[in-house]
Amino acid sequence: MTSDRTMSELFDKIVSLCKQRGIIFQSSEIYGGLSATYDYGPLGVELKRNVKEHWWQSMVYQNDDIEGVDAAILMHPKTWEASGHTEAFNDPLIDDKASGNRYRADELIEDYIRDLRSDGEEEQAADVHERLVEALNAGDDMPEALHAIIMEEEIPAPDSGAFDWTDVRQFNLMFETHMGPLKEEGSRLFLRPETAQGIFVNFRNVQEPTRQHVPFGIAQIGKAFRNEIVARQFVFRMREFEQMEMQYFVKPGTQDEHFERWKADRMEWHRSLGIDPDNLRYHEHEQLSHYADQAFDIQYNFPIGWKELEGIHSRTDFDLQRHAEYSGKNLTYYDPFEQEKYIPYVVETSVGLDRTVLMLLCDAYYEEEVRGDTRSVLRFHPEIAPIRAAIFPLVKKEGLPEIAHDIEADLRKHFNVKYDERGSMGKRYRRMDEAGTPFCITVDFDTKEDNTVTVRDRDSMEQDRVAIDQLATYIFDKSRNWTLE
RNA sequence: GCGGGUGUAGCUCAGUGGCUAGAGCAUCUGCUUGCCAUGCAGAAGGUCGUGAGUUCGAAUCUCAUCACCCGCUCCA
Numbered sequence: 001m002t003s004d005r006t007m008s009e010l011f012d013k014i015v016s017l018c019k020q021r022g023i024i025f026q027s028s029e030i031y032g033g034l035s036a037t038y039d040y041g042p043l044g045v046e047l048k049r050n051v052k053e054h055w056w057q058s059m060v061y062q063n064d065d066i067e068g069v070d071a072a073i074l075m076h077p078k079t080w081e082a083s084g085h086t087e088a089f090n091d092p093l094i095d096d097k098a099s100g101n102r103y104r105a106d107e108l109i110e111d112y113i114r115d116l117r118s119d120g121e122e123e124q125a126a127d128v129h130e131r132l133v134e135a136l137n138a139g140d141d142m143p144e145a146l147h148a149i150i151m152e153e154e155i156p157a158p159d160s161g162a163f164d165w166t167d168v169r170q171f172n173l174m175f176e177t178h179m180g181p182l183k184e185e186g187s188r189l190f191l192r193p194e195t196a197q198g199i200f201v202n203f204r205n206v207q208e209p210t211r212q213h214v215p216f217g218i219a220q221i222g223k224a225f226r227n228e229i230v231a232r233q234f235v236f237r238m239r240e241f242e243q244m245e246m247q248y249f250v251k252p253g254t255q256d257e258h259f260e261r262w263k264a265d266r267m268e269w270h271r272s273l274g275i276d277p278d279n280l281r282y283h284e285h286e287q288l289s290h291y292a293d294q295a296f297d298i299q300y301n302f303p304i305g306w307k308e309l310e311g312i313h314s315r316t317d318f319d320l321q322r323h324a325e326y327s328g329k330n331l332t333y334y335d336p337f338e339q340e341k342y343i344p345y346v347v348e349t350s351v352g353l354d355r356t357v358l359m360l361l362c363d364a365y366y367e368e369e370v371r372g373d374t375r376s377v378l379r380f381h382p383e384i385a386p387i388r389a390a391i392f393p394l395v396k397k398e399g400l401p402e403i404a405h406d407i408e409a410d411l412r413k414h415f416n417v418k419y420d421e422r423g424s425m426g427k428r429y430r431r432m433d434e435a436g437t438p439f440c441i442t443v444d445f446d447t448k449e450d451n452t453v454t455v456r457d458r459d460s461m462e463q464d465r466v467a468i469d470q471l472a473t474y475i476f477d478k479s480r481n482w483t484l485e
Numbered sequence: 486g487c488g489g490g491u492g493u494a495g496c497u498c499a500g501u502g503g504c505u506a507g508a509g510c511a512u513c514u515g516c517u518u519g520c521c522a523u524g525c526a527g528a529a530g531g532u533c534g535u536g537a538g539u540u541c542g543a544a545u546c547u548c549a550u551c552a553c554c555c556g557c558u559c560c561a
Contacts, residue, residue: 012554016496016497017496019495019496020495020496020511026552026553029552031535031551032534032535032550032551032552033534033551033552033553034551034552035551035552035553093486093558095486095487166486166487169486173559173560194561195561224561226559226560226561228559228560232553232554232555233554236561237559237560237561238561241561242561243561244561245561297561308560308561309561310561311560311561350561351561352560352561353561354561355561356561370521370522371521373521373522374522375521375522392520394519394520395518395519422513423522424518424519424520424521424522424523425518425519425520425521426520426521426522426523427521427522427523428520428521428522429520429521429522430521430522431522433521440520442520444519444520445519454520456520456521461521463520
């Protein structure tokens with residue numbers, strides 16, 4: 001109990017630090033904010049870009065058999081019929097006012113029919129079933145038709161036993177929009193609820209020009225949109241979010257070995273970000289999605305509990321099969337070596353970019369007592385830190401700022417750096433600690449004599465004396481070899 | 486969406502019907518300072534989430550609305 005509370009206090013601290021330091025803040029704040037949307041500030045965008053860069057590097061550049069794409073957010077509406085989203089993301093829901101629980105109206109009626117049957121009320125069951133089918137096909141009138149059945153049959157709530165229902169409301173988790181300025185029925189489109197479909201529909205478009213053979217993968221980073229019923233917990237669950245996905249196409253029957261490979265690889269990637277391994281774990285899905293034959297999540301121990309960060313799913317040939325069916329195009333792959341034809345199976349790795357950023361913030365944040373004072377630090381891996389190094393003149397006179405500016409200009413060629421001459425040294429160090437800057441370079445009076453500066457380490461607060469012309473190398477080496485102590 | 490809670494300065498919060506709404510931290514300026522939130526002096530920053538109502542008078546009471554937090558459900 002106490003630990004839950006401290007944990008949520010920690011979460012609050014991170015949220016407020018994000019606002020204060022310009023990392024992440026609520027979107028459209030001056031208009032009162034927009035629910036579950038957040039903007040990345042100057043430091044946040046750097047962090048996010050570094051994460052993307054690191055992912056792209058490890059996926060696309062480190063693997064000869066993985067190609068990148070950047071598909072449009074707007075896709076042909078048939079895409080979502082084929083993927084199953086039009087159906088699966090579209091539920092008629094009803095609330096029990098007594099318990100506050102929510103149910104799917106159609107399932108409620110189905111359960112009711114089952115009960116009638118087991119009570120031997122065959123005739124009534126058949127009648128209700130007929131009306132249910134009718135209601136489900138009533139199009140826009142479906143919610144009202146379902147509600148009418150529940151009211152007429154006086155179906156009580158399964159948990160509370162109460163008969164105190166709200167209206168049946170249609171929840172569509174996909175964002176709707178229109179193609180073209182005229183809002184006609186035929187122009188209705190959706191903002192993609194996942195990036196994966198942009199990869200599947202382009203299977204041929206990527207495979208042919210790149211001359212890739214199965215097994216091979218397609219990677220993509222991009223935005224997706226979902227009208228979540230409950231979108232909360234800072235950037236953990238947003239209505240507009242960014243995914244980093246790789247779909248790996250394999251020969252049917254080999255999916256298990258590839259699944260195991262990616263499952264291991266992806267865990268390793270998170271560790272490479274400097275995340276504490278104790279805060280990462282696998283979680284197997286008990287209930288599989290309509291498209292999957294195996295599904296594991298990688299979870300992170302957020303201050304708000306263990307939560308899903310990445311999904312590794314064995315998606316079978318469901319997606320390609322369906323797109324072949326709905327588009328009428330042949331998506332069969334011909335294996336020139338084995339001289340056989342098949343629709344490839346897919347192993348998917350799909351990680352939330354915003355969740356990764358949140359994980360990094362949570363994992364990096366720590367406080368310690370230094371001389372009776374609290375020091376707050378974001379201990380990012382130096383290679384993903386928003387600012388790699390800060391340059392300070394010890395005092396802002398006697399030529400020190402000029403030397404510091406020269407160093408700044410030189411280091412800018414390699415890293416994102418920041419110059420600061422305001423306030424005391426102590427304050428400047430602490431400011432950079434909160435921004436997660438791993439190195440602070442100070443130009444002092446000795447610099448004028450021997451062209452060396454001090455480099456202060458964020459984590460240990462210890463200083464090294466380094467020659468100015470060795471600074472870039474020093475930072476590169478220290479960054480590459482950085483580990484969580 | 487439903488139930489419960491919250492909304493006052495950039496951040497954390499005090500103020501609960503009555504003078505020009507405050508504190509700490511942060512920010513800015515000047516001096517001081519010479520490697521871990523230094524000291525002194527000063528400044529800026531708020532139509533009290535928004536809108537309406539009650540009242541002689543509203544940050545404070547009422548209603549609506551928006552946002553956030555905690556639970557219920559789903560996912561990246």
